[in-house]
Amino acid sequence: MPTSPSTPATTTRPSVGRVSFVGAGPGDASLLTVRAAELLAEADVVIIEAPEQQALVTNDAEIVDGGTNAAGELLNHTARGKLVVKHAKTGAHVVRLMVGDPFTYATGPEEAMACAKAGISFEVVPGVSSVSAVPAYAGVPLTDKQHREFKVVSVGDANVDWSEAARHETLVLLSAVNRIGEVATGLVAAGRSAETPVAMTRMGTTTRQETVVSTLANIAADAAASQMAPPAIIVVGEIVAQREALSWFETKPLYGWRVLVPRTKEQSQGLAARLRMYGAVSEEVPTISVEPPRNPQQMDKAVRGLVEGRYEWVAFTSVNAVKAVREKFEEYGLDARAFSGLKIAAVGEKTAQAIETWGIRPDLVPSGEQSGRGLLEDWPPFDELLDPINRVFLPRADIATETLAAGLVELGWEVDDVTAYRTVRASPPPAPTREAIKSGKFDAVLFTSSSTVRNLVGIAGKPHATTIIACIGPATAKTAEEHGLRVDVLAEHPSAEELADALAQFGEQRRVQFLEAGEAVLRPSQKKPSSRRKA
Numbered sequence: 001m002p003t004s005p006s007t008p009a010t011t012t013r014p015s016v017g018r019v020s021f022v023g024a025g026p027g028d029a030s031l032l033t034v035r036a037a038e039l040l041a042e043a044d045v046v047i048i049e050a051p052e053q054q055a056l057v058t059n060d061a062e063i064v065d066g067g068t069n070a071a072g073e074l075l076n077h078t079a080r081g082k083l084v085v086k087h088a089k090t091g092a093h094v095v096r097l098m099v100g101d102p103f104t105y106a107t108g109p110e111e112a113m114a115c116a117k118a119g120i121s122f123e124v125v126p127g128v129s130s131v132s133a134v135p136a137y138a139g140v141p142l143t144d145k146q147h148r149e150f151k152v153v154s155v156g157d158a159n160v161d162w163s164e165a166a167r168h169e170t171l172v173l174l175s176a177v178n179r180i181g182e183v184a185t186g187l188v189a190a191g192r193s194a195e196t197p198v199a200m201t202r203m204g205t206t207t208r209q210e211t212v213v214s215t216l217a218n219i220a221a222d223a224a225a226s227q228m229a230p231p232a233i234i235v236v237g238e239i240v241a242q243r244e245a246l247s248w249f250e251t252k253p254l255y256g257w258r259v260l261v262p263r264t265k266e267q268s269q270g271l272a273a274r275l276r277m278y279g280a281v282s283e284e285v286p287t288i289s290v291e292p293p294r295n296p297q298q299m300d301k302a303v304r305g306l307v308e309g310r311y312e313w314v315a316f317t318s319v320n321a322v323k324a325v326r327e328k329f330e331e332y333g334l335d336a337r338a339f340s341g342l343k344i345a346a347v348g349e350k351t352a353q354a355i356e357t358w359g360i361r362p363d364l365v366p367s368g369e370q371s372g373r374g375l376l377e378d379w380p381p382f383d384e385l386l387d388p389i390n391r392v393f394l395p396r397a398d399i400a401t402e403t404l405a406a407g408l409v410e411l412g413w414e415v416d417d418v419t420a421y422r423t424v425r426a427s428p429p430p431a432p433t434r435e436a437i438k439s440g441k442f443d444a445v446l447f448t449s450s451s452t453v454r455n456l457v458g459i460a461g462k463p464h465a466t467t468i469i470a471c472i473g474p475a476t477a478k479t480a481e482e483h484g485l486r487v488d489v490l491a492e493h494p495s496a497e498e499l500a501d502a503l504a505q506f507g508e509q510r511r512v513q514f515l516e517a518g519e520a521v522l523r524p525s526q527k528k529p530s531s532r533r534k535a
Contacts, residue, residue, distance in 0.1 A: 021098060048063060137201070151172070184198070192236075274496070280443075293420065312390065313343045315408075426459065444489075446500070447479075
């Protein structure tokens with residue numbers, strides 16, 4: 001029976017749900033397939049089997065641990081199948097996330113069979129298998145023109161016929177870390193040379209990946225010395241020798257670096273992606289909170305003046321200023337058409353990009369330094385014959401400098417210098433983060449403004465002497481030095497991405513120095529000098 005107009009329709013779950021067995025890949029979240037991402041976005045329940053998979057769930061789905069029970073014991077395939085069926089019977093769309101590929105060395109077939117017996121529909125979304133992905137990230141191909149085949153052996157607690165396995169030129173061993181001594185002995189006894197190369201890679205495809213290269217004769221001792229532990233993939237064969245030339249992941253300039261990004265989280269996404277590209281893992285610590293002005297009347301008056309044709313120019317000095325004006329437009333029911341007839345200036349490329357999301361291309365962006373000073377160098381002086389109006393709307397932060405406003409007045413313009421938003425110091429980060437900052441557990445800190453320097457030191461203390469300090473520009477570097485920090489890296493241009501590029505260049509030069517000296521490449525956090533660094 002259809003609902004009447006006065007009766008709102010309600011959405012109810014079907015009596016029986018459905019299940020999507022989704023391969024989460026080997027560890028790197030960027031290796032998720034497009035289909036996997038789509039299903040995760042629409043799931044009602046996500047059953048995971050590893051804690052790190054929680055980060056892959058971006059909606060408000062219920063997250064269920066399918067790896068262990070309440071006592072911390074590993075669930076077998078039967079228990080996992082029952083768990084999947086139980087949640088599907090509530091009418092939910094269940095996504096069962098599985099490491100690697102659901103139907104490759106996983107319990108996907110058994111769990112899917114449980115769904116089939118219960119009459120629950122399911123689909124399987126293949127994932128990138130650890131069998132191929134982890135060796136690839138370690139720089140170890142499984143085949144080439146000389147080596148045409150490989151055999152995968154799942155060791156675990158199985159009884160393996162090593163005489164049969166030894167006949168294959170390349171072996172990929174799963175669940176073999178705890179039995180590697182026994183494995184090596186068995187292969188040598190079966191006729192493989194004790195000098196056969198072996199590569200053991202743990203935590204593959206993540207920035208915690210580690211690889212030990214050894215031989216069958218020494219792998220047990222070398223793995224123990226390096227404290228190798230599961231999960232790990234082991235490759236045995238002459239093809240391992242190619243790693244020396246093909247290792248591309250662990251040789252990234254910032255590989256494994258832990259980098260602190262003291263900014264608001266919304267501003268750090270692009271920078272985090274850039275750092276990840278260079279092999280680093282970033283941790284965002286908000287030091288600034290962006291809040292509306294205490295007195296909104298100034299902004300209200302300026303926006304009304306903008307609509308009424310009071311201004312010739314609008315000058316945006318930050319992405320936050322663009323956001324503040326846009327929010328005020330939405331409050332008044334305005335859109336980009338309100339800028340008709342106005343000229344728009346942006347302090348830099350990032351601010352220009354924020355303006356362009358409105359469908360508007362700025363009329364003026366600095367051709368040189370991307371700053372208020374750089375904007376002034378290109379700003380035309382007021383001309384009574386060419387400019388019908390002599391007023392500029394300048395929405396900015398409450399703590400912004402007076403450089404731009406004063407410079408525009410000198411050029412003959414009248415300026416409505418309006419506080420569009422306030423920047424206030426954020427709350428201190430959690431105690432473990434503060435301790436990591438002070439004790440040198442971060443390899444680098446990226447400062448993107450003078451205020452991030454002041455606020456980080458204020459809420460968390462000074463970074464340790466071993467931590468690399470990177471600054472976005474001369475003014476930020478000066479503030480860092482005033483706080484007793486030595487600046488190691490300075491971006492060529494004031495851009496967050498270029499700051500990451502400069503840090504990567506520094507990291508690569510540092511890495512080369514270690515290699516040329518014949519030393520192991522250590523991260524800054526691994527090398528502790530005896531005295532504290534001073535500016």
